[in-house]
Amino acid sequence: MQWMTLVSAVIGALIATASAALLDLSRWRREQDDRLFGVRRALYSDYLTCLSQARNAFRSLARNQEMESLERARSARDSFAPCYGMRYQMSIMAASHVFAASENAFRQLRNVRDLAAAGTLAWDEAYTSGRAEYEAALTRLREAMRLDLEADRVPSRRR
Numbered sequence: 001m002q003w004m005t006l007v008s009a010v011i012g013a014l015i016a017t018a019s020a021a022l023l024d025l026s027r028w029r030r031e032q033d034d035r036l037f038g039v040r041r042a043l044y045s046d047y048l049t050c051l052s053q054a055r056n057a058f059r060s061l062a063r064n065q066e067m068e069s070l071e072r073a074r075s076a077r078d079s080f081a082p083c084y085g086m087r088y089q090m091s092i093m094a095a096s097h098v099f100a101a102s103e104n105a106f107r108q109l110r111n112v113r114d115l116a117a118a119g120t121l122a123w124d125e126a127y128t129s130g131r132a133e134y135e136a137a138l139t140r141l142r143e144a145m146r147l148d149l150e151a152d153r154v155p156s157r158r159r
Contacts, residue, residue, distance in 0.1 A: 037149070043086075043093050044145045047102060050086045051109055051138065054079050058112050062122035069119055076117035080110065094148075101137070101144040108134040 057079035061072055083106060090102045112130045120127045146152065 040093060040095070041149055043089055044098070044149070047086045047090055048142070048145075050083050051105060054083055054109060054113070055134070058109075058116040059122065061116040062120065062127055065121065072119060073117040076113050080113045083109070095144075098141070098144045098148050101141040105134065105137040105141040108137040 058076065061067065061076055061079075064072075067075070087102070087106050090099055094102060108130070112127070112134050115127050115130050122128075
């Protein structure tokens with residue numbers, strides 16, 4: 001009879017220990033997911049900001065008819081340079097479908113950069129076409145980011 005009490009106590013302790021370990025593992029995974037979510041949210045925001053700043057610089061270049069070609073090319077390169085660092089961060093931190101969309105947007109904006117650097121003006125067909133392709137790629141990128149961040153998910157209510 002004493003053995004049954006001892007076996008019951010040991011089994012109870014094992015169940016309690018296993019239950020606590022599973023709860024800790026679950027909490028750790030949830031915290032890891034929350035951290036990754038936060039890092040991605042900040043990265044996606046920074047990447048979009050970087051692309052936007054470069055795009056605005058190219059718009060100014062494409063409207064400036066008086067700038068010399070060497071200065072125009074240097075300005076375009078300098079405006080786009082920060083996007084490379086952000087691109088590499090996206091390559092290691094973004095979800096794969098977001099990274100694919102970010103690469104497309106990056107390449108389209110690089111094409112716009114090349115047009116602005118070459119002296120193509122904002123009302124030229126080549127520039128408006130390149131800008132439209134970039135805007136379409138940017139829309140796809142934002143949609144991929146929203147999907148990854150579950151932006152349309154209704155938050156759960158904690159009680």
